[in-house]
Amino acid sequence: MTHRHFGLASGTNLRCRGWRQEGLLRLLENVLSVAEDPDNLVVYAALGKAARDWPAHDAIVRALTTMDEDETLIVQSGKPIGLVKTHSRAPIVVMANCNMVGQWARAEEFYRLEKQGLICWGGLTAGDWQYIGSQGVIQGTYEIFRRIADRHFDGTLAGRLILTSGLGGMGGAQPLAGRLAGAVILCVEIDPARIARRIDSGYLQHRAETLDDALALAAAAQARGQACSIGLPGNAADIFPQILARGIVPDIVTDQTSAHDLVHGYIPAGLTLAQARTLRDSDPDRLAALSLASIARHVRAMLDFRAAGAVVFDNGNLIRTQAQKAGIEDAFDIPIFTEAYLRPLFARAIGPFRWIALSNDPGDIRRIDDYLLETFTDDPSVVNWITLARDHIPVEGLPARIAWLGHQARTTVGLAVNRMVRQGTLSGPVAFTRDHLDAGAMAHPNIMTENMRDGSDAIADWPLLCAMLACSSQADLVAIHSGGGGYAGYMTSAGVTLIADGSVEADERLRLALTNDTSLGVMRYADAGYDAARDEAARQGIRHLDLRQGG
Ligand code: NAD
Numbered sequence: 135m136t137h138r139h140f141g142l143a144s145g146t147n148l149r150c151r152g153w154r155q156e157g158l159l160r161l162l163e164n165v166l167s168v169a170e171d172p173d174n175l176v177v178y179a180a181l182g183k184a185a186r187d188w189p190a191h192d193a194i195v196r197a198l199t200t201m202d203e204d205e206t207l208i209v210q211s212g213k214p215i216g217l218v219k220t221h222s223r224a225p226i227v228v229m230a231n232c233n234m235v236g237q238w239a240r241a242e243e244f245y246r247l248e249k250q251g252l253i254c255w256g257g258l259t260a261g262d263w264q265y266i267g268s269q270g271v272i273q274g275t276y277e278i279f280r281r282i283a284d285r286h287f288d289g290t291l292a293g294r295l296i297l298t299s300g301l302g303g304m305g306g307a308q309p310l311a312g313r314l315a316g317a318v319i320l321c322v323e324i325d326p327a328r329i330a331r332r333i334d335s336g337y338l339q340h341r342a343e344t345l346d347d348a349l350a351l352a353a354a355a356q357a358r359g360q361a362c363s364i365g366l367p368g369n370a371a372d373i374f375p376q377i378l379a380r381g382i383v384p385d386i387v388t389d390q391t392s393a394h395d396l397v398h399g400y401i402p403a404g405l406t407l408a409q410a411r412t413l414r415d416s417d418p419d420r421l422a423a424l425s426l427a428s429i430a431r432h433v434r435a436m437l438d439f440r441a442a443g444a445v446v447f448d449n450g451n452l453i454r455t456q457a458q459k460a461g462i463e464d465a466f467d468i469p470i471f472t473e474a475y476l477r478p479l480f481a482r483a484i485g486p487f488r489w490i491a492l493s494n495d496p497g498d499i500r501r502i503d504d505y506l507l508e509t510f511t512d513d514p515s516v517v518n519w520i521t522l523a524r525d526h527i528p529v530e531g532l533p534a535r536i537a538w539l540g541h542q543a544r545t546t547v548g549l550a551v552n553r554m555v556r557q558g559t560l561s562g563p564v565a566f567t568r569d570h571l572d573a574g575a576m577a578h579p580n581i582m583t584e585n586m587r588d589g590s591d592a593i594a595d596w597p598l599l600c601a602m603l604a605c606s607s608q609a610d611l612v613a614i615h616s617g618g619g620g621y622a623g624y625m626t627s628a629g630v631t632l633i634a635d636g637s638v639e640a641d642e643r644l645r646l647a648l649t650n651d652t653s654l655g656v657m658r659y660a661d662a663g664y665d666a667a668r669d670e671a672a673r674q675g676i677r678h679l680d681l682r683q684g685g
Pocket of ligand 1: 170180181301302304306324391400403450627
């Protein structure tokens with residue numbers, strides 16, 4: 135295989151005919167620069183790809199560098215299909231990734247089509263070039279830990295132990311999130327290279343060689359009440375039961391292995407990494423069966439920790455869904471993080487909003503941090519997060535920041551930053567985006583929309599509406615993704631990206647797209663019967679037609 139150089143452009147020299155195209159090109163380069171396996175275009179989550187294959191990638195780059203602002207590039211599952219003449223207010227790129235017709239939306243069918251080169255999975259933020267490294271999920275994980283602290287531990291995690299596994303692209307955020315929340319966090323990871331990578335990037339502090347060492351290090355830090363993160367090489371399906379057998383019950387237990395993928399993600403107990411990789415090609419069915427059996431043990435241990443008093447939650451990797459397939463009937467006694475901790479935020483459309491300094495100048499992120507600290511003085515959660523983030527979150531790829539912001543707050547920041555670009559306060563344009571795991575943007579009955587109040591968990595109209603609305607609101611890139619864990623009918627979601635290039639036209643794009651995105655989010659939860667959403671709609675002047683009140 136040819137190894138490529140995954141560099142990043144800096145400064146303001148354009149290779150494209152405008153900043154909207156250039157910004158998207160830099161985001162594509164960025165996801166590859168921070169990817170887990172860039173040579174294979176895999177950004178994160180085992181198989182989440184930035185483009186279908188290298189010829190498709192190169193054709194996307196050629197299209198972005200030669201297209202005009204009044205054209206739109208069509209991308210289907212990571213492959214560019216064509217350019218059409220639209221107008222300068224239309225998206226630069228529209229995408230549909232991994233959407234399969236319901237009846238056929240199964241893992242086996244996905245793998246078959248993927249092997250034929252007809253489809254690829256874009257993850258949530260990989261295929262539409264929005265991934266910003268492990269930071270992308272860190273505040274979400276931190277907010278979960280903070281809420282657990284408030285609900286179960288008198289507001290502090292000092293001296294508390296979190297046990298988890300998986301230090302991949304997203305799971306790699308866990309050690310830093312746990313440490314920022316004040317806890318001791320032990321992360322079991324089968325691949326020593328991932329442990330090394332997280333230590334190098336500053337997300338993880340220590341590597342322990344044995345379970346004894348790890349537990350001793352954790353106990354010492356707990357006794358001092360000192361936050362600490364520890365990586366332990368090993369298989370979670372072995373190590374979790376061993377910890378149980380020693381009578382140790384962590385305060386919090388979760389997991390972020392790639393359990394959604396039984397072939398390319400989860401590594402079954404009893405196999406080395408190399409053996410699992412060989413089986414992937416020689417006997418994927420056997421590997422999937424071994425993974426399922428291993429996940430059953432892994433989740434049984436999580437349930438036993440729960441019975442022994444630990445706070446246990448699923449962190450969005452479908453491990454309960456897989457365990458149930460493997461016969462663990464009570465797997466869903468473990469709650470999903472969204473419903474358990476974050477739904478009150480999503481009901482108000484507060485979610486993972488991000489911005490990325492396209493000039494590659496970390497100073498731009500610092501200047502935007504300053505702006506947030508000066509502007510959101512009456513919002514302690516924003517001030518607390520930005521203060522922590524600016525001191526503790528390392529730069530990976532293009533400098534970026536995540537902050538959970540809601541309706542109007544996102545628009546306010548977007549417009550202020552665009553003004554700062556225009557005035558030359560920043561070194562260059564800034565991209566705005568968000569996770570697909572956002573109020574109006576995702577239907578995922580085992581993650582985002584589990585147990586919705588009105589039972590609308592599996593209805594995928596919302597993300598489709600979200601994407602159409604983003605197109606009508608002049609977003610620069612709009613994507614509809616399906617697949618998710620299990621790669622078939624598990625979820626549908628929508629992604630949106632905007633380039634704040636300092637222009638007056640960008641003011642309009644940002645105002646419309648950011649405001650309408652969160653408007654739909656609030657409406658989605660108001661429609662499902664959440665009072666917090668109805669109140670937010672009334673407070674913010676969002677014109678939700680509430681039929682229960684005569685709409
Ligand atoms: P990844 O593939 O980059 O990393 C997974 C890690 O798990 C790898 O490092 C792998 O070596 C390790 N692993 C696999 N099996 C193991 C085992 N049995 N024991 C110990 N370690 C094992 O994936 P990622 O990007 O980190 O995502 C992890 C999971 O989280 C995925 O299922 C993904 O879909 C999900 N996810 C959740 C959220 C969220 O918002 N909560 C966001 C993104 C991703």
